[in-house]
Amino acid sequence: MRYVAAPPQPPVPVIDSRPLAIALMGPTASGKTALAVEWAERLGSEIVSVDSALVYRGLDIGAAKPEPELRVRAPHRLIDIRDPHETYSAAEFAADALREMQALSAGGKPPLLVGGTGLYFRALLDGLSEMPEADAGVRERLREEAAERGWAALHAELLRLDPIAGARIHATDPQRITRALEVHRLSGRPISDWQQAKAHRSFPFRVLKLVLAPADRAVLHERIERRFDAMLAQGFLDEVRRLRADSRLHEDLPAIRAVGYRQAWRHLDGETDATTFRGQAIAATRQLAKRQYTWLRGELDARWFDPFGQRDALEQALRTFLTRP
Template identity: 65%
Template sequence: MIAGVPADSRASAIAIMGPTASGKTAFALELAERLGGEIVSVDSALVYRGLDIGAAKPTAEERRGIPHHLIDVREAWQPYSAAEFAAEARAAIAGICDRGKLPILAGGTGLYFHALLRGLAPMPDADPELRARIVADARVRGWTSLHAELAQVDPAAAARIHTTDAQRIQRALEVFRLTGIPISVWQRDAALRTGLPLRVLKLVLAPADRAVLHQRIERRFDAMLEAGFLDEVRALRAVPQLQSHPAPLELPALRAVGYRQAWEYLDGATSVDEFRDRAIFATRQLAKRQLTWLRGQLDALIFDPVLDAARLHAAVHAFLPTAGPASGGGPRAA
């Protein structure tokens, strides 16, 4: 502590971020065991019940009795916004701190991390009727046409939303039609943002060699297939609410990588080899987008989960000196 400068008295938390298949889950479990922590999942697929194998959701055995939060909180047909996640995650974190435990925030969903750590501008709640009209319009005109419409009313939002990102196009148009105010205006008002009132160490796990990450992604997907991923998707297809949904693949849960490709394969749209190749490619593209977002987190520390294991643990010890040094090796790939 610098003389005359008060110590930061806020509670502490550790955020473990990284692209898919980088080893976040294993490292979060290791820290939770060693530091007496509880894990808050920051993953937009793990919130859904029934998305287990394909979402790499840790099993009850893998959790080893460590409390986990924000897993299995919605059904696959139910919407779930970043604002809802942030509110529920903050409530979970408050409970963890009240119990004298360390919150460990682990996941790869950038929007969820942003909403949780920095806050989101308050916007109107979702309007199911208006959303249904926008989706129906998209079926006739296509999402590219609706993106062009968005560019007319909110060029700033359209510039950062891809023409095929149906969920974000839908939300941006919904907000504008409900309020007459572009979503970019709502989002840029810094006065409406409230950050997480904790002292947070941001750790990014990312293999230095992109080829290593690609190999992990491929191996993990093949392991998912062997574990019964397609049977899991067949079970989802049998859920009455998904069977009766007019466009199930437009639901956020089924836009998770792997699930859309498996659904289309079970529809007979692709061969099994095409399904595997498309799912692995989609996962690699997700990892690329995650890495792009993570590189913009200037206050985060980036480590190769294997090559930088000693430095990674040293960073934790420097942040929480009373935790002591690590007793084991580096994090395993998850």
């Protein structure tokens, strides 16, 4: 008897049954909010803010917080959830954002993740390392050392102990210098080791990652400058004066280190004149956008679009994502 081999069977398609979510990423001033509000209205959904400045109450004009009328059209979650003297970690954000996403999805609403804070996106979508938790005693000792020796000396210490983290963290970033040295003192291991050992996990949503980035960087620079001048006209400096009236606030807090606020704080201290302040704030915002581009280029599964010249392609990407099995 002769046996005939059965013809090969086509592979069974794997259906991803996870609920859907859309991530609108991009540098500051790239038009994310306007598009997100439009899409949220159309989809009957809501926006989950992925912005480390918008979590703070009182940071409104300088943080480009969506106007109340926009939040009526498209509710925003994770805005105004902390006072500016409080801290808010990426791990807290990841837990809060996932909870909000699950609540929206349970109501049949695909969540829209919108913002430009790369650390928050990474914490949510990729997970964080299981490194030591914050220790108030160690942090206080580091603050005392900084007051005595200066942050430049602590950054030099970090470069010696952890060259990878030291090269990545700027010498004028006391929060990240503190965290890196804190982890090393608590564990005896560089923070970069903990970060590289991060366990990968499967995220419980199928996420469409879209990057809004003008093809011509000059367009973004012009938008940044125009937006900052509009902030000044809207009373940004008065907003910072109100913050300065709170005795709990100082320049080293994460909220006050937000782009624009730090420069305004120093200007109101008398360190700069109005022209210098404006130039420094715009330059700092451009540097923020440059760092955001660097982070976004590492998001290999994200699709890039010029928000002002490829609107039809953006719409097609959304339709395809929402209708494919």
